[in-house]
Amino acid sequence: MPTRSIDLERVYQLAPYQSLRIADTISDLPEEFILNQKLIEKLYSLMAINIEINYRNILRFYHSINELPENQLSQFLAETKIRTLDEIKTMILKYKEDLEKET
Numbered sequence: 001m002p003t004r005s006i007d008l009e010r011v012y013q014l015a016p017y018q019s020l021r022i023a024d025t026i027s028d029l030p031e032e033f034i035l036n037q038k039l040i041e042k043l044y045s046l047m048a049i050n051i052e053i054n055y056r057n058i059l060r061f062y063h064s065i066n067e068l069p070e071n072q073l074s075q076f077l078a079e080t081k082i083r084t085l086d087e088i089k090t091m092i093l094k095y096k097e098d099l100e101k102e103t
Contacts, residue, residue: 003028006040008047012055020058022051 009023024047033039068076 002031004031004034005029006034006043006047008044008051010048010051010055020055022054022058024050 005025005027006029007023007025009021012020012022014020026043026047029043065073065076
């Protein structure tokens with residue numbers, strides 16, 4: 001069965017000559033979904049909402065690091081990276097456990 005993808009991209013101007021490009025893609029949609037105009041409109045709306053949420057999260061993150069003194073910035077970024085990787089690892093392990101329970 002053939003599948004399609006839909007993409008949405010938004011460019012935010014942060015400052016003169018400085019922009020942020022955020023994109024979202026939904027892949028492997030069955031062709032009959034693509035032909036359903038109402039469904040596609042809802043999917044694009046959801047993608048636009050996700051892009052806006054990501055933009056606001058990025059702004060919040062940038063503001064929080066800009067308030068840090070330079071000597072604390074590297075430590076904050078390293079700790080944030082480690083914490084995020086740990087959270088991803090936990091999520092993957094939980095997903096694997098859930099899959100094993102199903103089989």
